[in-house]
Amino acid sequence: MDEIWTRPYSPGPGRWLIIAWEAAALGFLAWVAVREFELAGHSVRFVAGTLAAIWVIGAHRILQMGAYVGATGLRIHGLLRSRTMPWRDIAHVRLHKATHRVGPWQIESGLTVLIDRHDGSTVNTELWAQGIDFHSRPRLFRAVYQELRSRHQAAQNPS
Known part of the structure; x- marks a missing residue:
């Protein structure tokens, strides 16, 4: 039988600020990459999709920390x-x-x-x-x- 793990406290609201900050930073990184490397079409979608995936995984880990x-x-x-x-x-x-x-x-x-x-x-x-x-x-x-x-x-x- 699997162990039940509980966090003995609720996460603070500051975690959402960090997640929003990271979203803005990754959005800026995507914008800079598209402009600097003159990306278009599939390349833009690839960069955006990759950074979005990184953000989702990072946000999940930030919410689970503790x-x-x-x-x-x-x-x-x-x-x-x-x-x-x-x-x-x-x-x-x-x-x-x-x-x-x-x-x-x-x-x-x-x-x-x-x-x-x-x-x-x-x-x-x-x-x-x-x-x-x-x-x-x-x-x-x-x-x-x-x-x-x-x-x-x-x-x-x-x-």
């Missing part, structure tokens, strides 16, 4: 790939204060959720407190983090 929980594990859907980890392989679910170094400066970019595995590796999730899903919903970010920790603890200590 962390999904199931009875047996955690699934992380990213833009380019997805990975599934059984709860037994996860050592810790933790918050991480992300920073980026730009020259001599360190710029804080907010909290993210990281998964520490028993093999010593760390898995980055798509959960970012300042991201498109949680930027205006900080309580939801904390609730999702707590949900992941609760699910992990319940799987480690079955009754």
Whole structure:
């Protein structure tokens, strides 16, 4: 029987802005390609169709991005790939204060959720407190983090 995966939060409205932005960017790319290479007829339809297909696939992946929980594990859907980890392989679910170094400066970019595995590796999730899903919903970010920790603890200590 197939596992049922649920995302413990609703996606933020910012995803639709990103999808619209990508549509505009790909439309501009098509316009530039047609003008620059003086395309006509079937070539224009081919470029438009190819970029439309790329946009549809990308939009679908953007809408699916996130962390999904199931009875047996955690699934992380990213833009380019997805990975599934059984709860037994996860050592810790933790918050991480992300920073980026730009020259001599360190710029804080907010909290993210990281998964520490028993093999010593760390898995980055798509959960970012300042991201498109949680930027205006900080309580939801904390609730999702707590949900992941609760699910992990319940799987480690079955009754």
